[in-house]
Amino acid sequence: MGAHRKGAGPAAGLPAAGGRDRYFDALRALALVRVVAYHAFGWPWAGLVLPSMGIMFGLAGTLMAGSLRRPAPTVIRSRLRRLLPPYWFWGLFVVAAMLVHGWMPGWRIVYWVVPLGDPPGDAWAEQVWEILWYLRTYVWFVLLSPLLLRLFRLAPVPVLLLSLAPALVLRFAWQPPEDRLGSALTDLATYLFCWILGFAHHEGVLRRLRPGAVVPLCVAALACGGWYAFADRAAYGTYDLDENPFAQALWSAGAVTLLMHAKARLGTGCAGPARFPRLDRLVTVFNARAVTIYLWHEIALVLAVPLIDLCWRVPAFEAYLPLGSQWFLFGVGWVLIVVFVLLAGWVEDVAARRRPRLLP
Incomplete structure (x- = not known):
């Protein structure tokens, strides 16, 4: 997990087909700006200011829950259709440049077609292709969403809280292998809560939760995430959340919940840009x-x-x-x-x- 790879993320939340929510639009735009700034400057504190990846997965989960009013296969095809052509177009240039540079791919080049795993690449272009972890994680969340949404609707609040369990397991009970599979499992565990949180927003669960219950839990998650980020500096060499999956999971859970609960409970809008x-x-x-x-x-x-x-x-x-x-x-x-x-x-x-x- 390179220092530059985790602070990025599109914007998996693809634009909604219907009306726009300018609050979420503004959050997505700020997250993109923060991504570029992080990759340009390498600020280790950037994730503490704005957990852009958690925001993007949360917004994408909201949109996915709304889309699943239609048949699941149709929704999955639609999401992949909107993601893959830009990925293929970009990949043509990146793969061609690496081939010219002397790179020779193996069978894993199939992940340059559908990023179900990390697409291979050479070290020369690593800074360019390493950001594809986000697309891989997004694709798996899309594929798993029909099942995840069914589970969520059975017991919304318990499932939301339990979505942090995989991150806890990987931190305290089982060390994932240091390979492509381990990286994929870690990313899914780190941002599962944010994706399920998007379901909770769309289903109206966040709107029904009282601030007196939500805010203390969010503050506790932020405190624990911040503590682990700084306590683990010796192990990771930095307090950068992007290097510490467990701290990232907790911090993103607390911060994104506050942002989305404010929207759901208080009707927070974003009229500022509209005035300009x-x-x-x-x-x-x-x-x-x-x-x-x-x-x-x-x-x-x-x-x-x-x-x-x-x-x-x-x-x-x-x-x-x-x-x-x-x-x-x-x-x-x-x-x-x-x-x-x-x-x-x-x-x-x-x-x-x-x-x-x-x-x-």
């Missing part, structure tokens, strides 16, 4: 191009480095631009992300059976 048309438009673009931004942002950050190196050869740029600043790299990265959104974002429209557009 350009900001509101930006939120819309982020949500409609979430998969594109997630997949291409690491390539943008990687390409920003040689571009900045070229700028050092121009005396005027060297004199007046902060070429050595990480913030400058962050800015160049976003410029390249915009370019990739314009060049590749239309694939998301095709996948969703919409008319292709440069910007939604």
